């Protein structure tokens with residue numbers, strides 16, 4: 001009789017535990033749509049769409065009224081200056097010197113001021129060929145030359161993600177800078193994303209067609225402004241500001257002038273936490289987008305940079321930093337991606353309940369035995 005009670009109790013507990021586990025695994029496997037949106041969010045984050053297309057918080061909008069701390073935030077971790085309540089709503093300003101200010105556009109699904117009335121094909125053409133829905137050429141601060149090589153499936157998921165974000169009403173004034181004479185790129189279709197198991201191809205794809213390192217790391221011809229493709233990712237572009245002057249680094253595997261002597265871990269740390277080999281915090285380098293990289297993708301990027309990319313011998317001038325900008329990183333940099341592998345709260349609760357049930361079963365059995 002006693003044994004049968006224990007047995008049936010054990011059965012009931014195991015059943016509850018099994019049901020609980022089944023319930024979490026069902027809720028944890030999202031529908032195809034949700035999985036698509038999640039993937040699109042990932043691609044968009046490493047491609048930098050939210051960084052360029054989200055406006056600054058109000059207190060960062062007037063460049064003349066910035067505090068020294070705010071200027072440091074903009075230099076070291078611009079993501080903290082973005083107004084997350086207006087995610088992807090456009091209006092971030094790119095000052096282009098004498099030709100004027102360029103504003104990013106509203107990518108949220110708002111019908112009047114965003115992409116709400118665009119077709120998917122129109123969004124795709126803007127992303128990959130640089131033509132907007134009126135047939136006008138976009139100014140190439142928008143990196144369509146990078147996304148031109150993006151895989152069809154990745155483009156589709158980015159568009160699905162854009163449809164899923166909150167619609168924000170934010171009217172962006174018409175562009176005042178002319179793009180007349182600029183060329184649209186031909187649309188490439190049928191491109192597929194290499195698998196993570198092919199590190200060289202996956203890394204090349206991410207660096208060249210998704211993350212767009214080239215815009216800041218390839219030197220440009222002073223006369224024409226065209227990137228010098230024979231020095232691809234060879235660095236040396238100057239970026240002057242309140243911090244002093246920094247140069248996009250030579251991120252090719254050249255031993256003397258590039259990252260040839262950096263360890264894989266050092267390259268990964270620079271990429272994902274914005275810390276140089278010597279421990280100095282990098283200025284203007286958008287690591288906060290890349291900190292979302294999955295560990296497989298991060299390894300592929302590092303592999304490509306260190307083992308596949310042709311080495312370019314190009315000495316980058318020494319930086320000259322103003323006071324307050326020579327910051328060294330803390331000894332243990334925050335690992336923004338550390339939470340990636342953690343269990344979700346729901347799973348933790350269910351596992352917790354399971355453990356409590358098991359413990360009470362054991363206690364029950366022991367009590368019975370000693371009674």
Ligand code: HEC
Pocket residue numbers: 043044047048049050052053094102103104105106107123126127132133137138139140141142143147158175
């Ligand atoms: C380096 C900054 C930057 C990044 C990164 C960036 N964009 Fe843009 N984007 C711009 C700018 C600037 C414009 C406006 C160009 C113009 O007005 O000529 C623009 C325009 C657009 C437009 C045209 C919208 C319209 O109303 O005309 C679309 C669509 C777009 N971007 C989508 C994206 C997507 C999707 C991503 C990420 C995969 C992305 N952008 C990443 C800067 C950026």
Ligand code: HEC
Pocket residue numbers: 207211212213214215216217239246247248249250251259267270271276277281282283284285286290305319
């Ligand atoms: C918005 C411009 C921008 C983009 C995009 C960008 N970087 Fe950088 N990066 C910089 C700047 C500027 C520096 C130098 C900053 C300094 O010295 O403080 C830098 C520095 C680096 C360094 C350190 C190099 C050295 O010699 O100190 C590495 C490594 C690096 N970037 C990798 C990448 C990779 C990989 C990508 C693409 C996935 C990328 N960056 C995209 C602006 C950028």
